[in-house]
Amino acid sequence: MPHPKNAMEIFQLLDKSNCRECGQKTCLAFAGAVFTGRKKIEECPKLDRETIERFSGEPENQNAGGDEYLEKLKNEIAGTDLARATGKTGGRFSGDRLTLRVLGKEFSVDTKGNLYADIHINPWVAVPFLNYILYGSGLPVSGNWVSFRELKEGKAQYPLFQKRCEEAMKQVADTYTDLFDDIVHIFNGKQVEKQFESDISVVLHPLPKVPVMVCYWMPEDGIESSLNLFFDETADRNLNIGSVFTLGVGLAQMFEKLARRHGPTSTCHSGQPIPTCHSGQH
Numbered sequence: 516m517p518h519p520k521n522a523m524e525i526f527q528l529l530d531k532s533n534c535r536e537c538g539q540k541t542c543l544a545f546a547g548a549v550f551t552g553r554k555k556i557e558e559c560p561k562l563d564r565e566t567i568e569r570f571s572g573e574p575e576n577q578n579a580g581g582d583e584y585l586e587k588l589k590n591e592i593a594g595t596d597l598a599r600a601t602g603k604t605g606g607r608f609s610g611d612r613l614t615l616r617v618l619g620k621e622f623s624v625d626t627k628g629n630l631y632a633d634i635h636i637n638p639w640v641a642v643p644f645l646n647y648i649l650y651g652s653g654l655p656v657s658g659n660w661v662s663f664r665e666l667k668e669g670k671a672q673y674p675l676f677q678k679r680c681e682e683a684m685k686q687v688a689d690t691y692t693d694l695f696d697d698i699v700h701i702f703n704g705k706q707v708e709k710q711f712e713s714d715i716s717v718v719l720h721p722l723p724k725v726p727v728m729v730c731y732w733m734p735e736d737g738i739e740s741s742l743n744l745f746f747d748e749t750a751d752r753n754l755n756i757g758s759v760f761t762l763g764v765g766l767a768q769m770f771e772k773l774a775r776r777h778g779p780t781s782t783c784h785s786g787q788p789i790p791t792c793h794s795g796q797h
């Protein structure tokens with residue numbers, strides 16, 4: 516059974532009338548709820564039976580579907596000349612493995628499509644990682660930052676991206692401002708000159724040629740804080756938009772998890788305070 520790769524894929528199936536018959540305020544909210552397993556797709560009465568049958572499934576089936584997509588990408592890797600892909604990906608080929616740096620850690624794939632990493636491989640990293648190798652154009656990073664909605668096909672997906680990525684990250688930053696700063700450093704983030712008059716600007720590299728800049732504006736004089744992500748203007752050609760979306764939401768979930776688990780005064784597995792630990796294995 517096919518599994519949607521992101522909530523936007525579900526959103527595209529809906530009639531976008533925001534009629535609320537499903538109990539959600541908008542079709543976009545419904546799509547997000549289905550993707551995260553809080554709603555079932557058949558709760559939208561406007562969908563035809565064929566669509567429902569194609570996409571319905573329990574959360575465990577959704578995982579299986581996700582695995583299915585990952586397996587498909589791995590199979591495609593097995594038919595790819597990884598040595599030739601080295602240059603465009605900014606990686607290193609040795610033995611039968613192509614290795615890229617993902618958030619400062621080494622991730623590899625071999626010529627049979629097997630994945631290797633020192634840390635747990637989450638699907639939100641694995642899928643974009645393989646898509647980047649298979650379909651990325653390998654354009655050099657331009658240095659021009661744009662928002663998600665300025666990327667090709669980003670505009671339609673931006674409301675959901677804003678909610679599930681930027682708003683979620685902002686809440687982490689609001690609660691543990693210092694910790695947020697530290698979290699991004701754990702993943703080899705580089706604090707850069709403040710951009711767009713933000714208070715914190717940090718660049719992360721979830722993939723070598725897909726940098727992400729997180730800008731945070733602290734609350735001030737009754738004005739709410741805000742947080743935005745920026746991508747290099749080449750991001751929509753070095754990675755498909757669905758995978759850019761997945762990376763952003765995955766980063767937000769990872770930050771939430773770390774903030775929940777550690778808080779500002781915790782220590783990591785090696786006994787160091789989180790702000791000074793760079794192992795990334797917590």
Ligand code: SF4
Pocket residue numbers: 529530531532533534535536537538539540541542545546558559560561
């Ligand atoms: S019932 Fe369907 S069409 Fe109506 S708001 Fe919900 S998802 Fe959208």
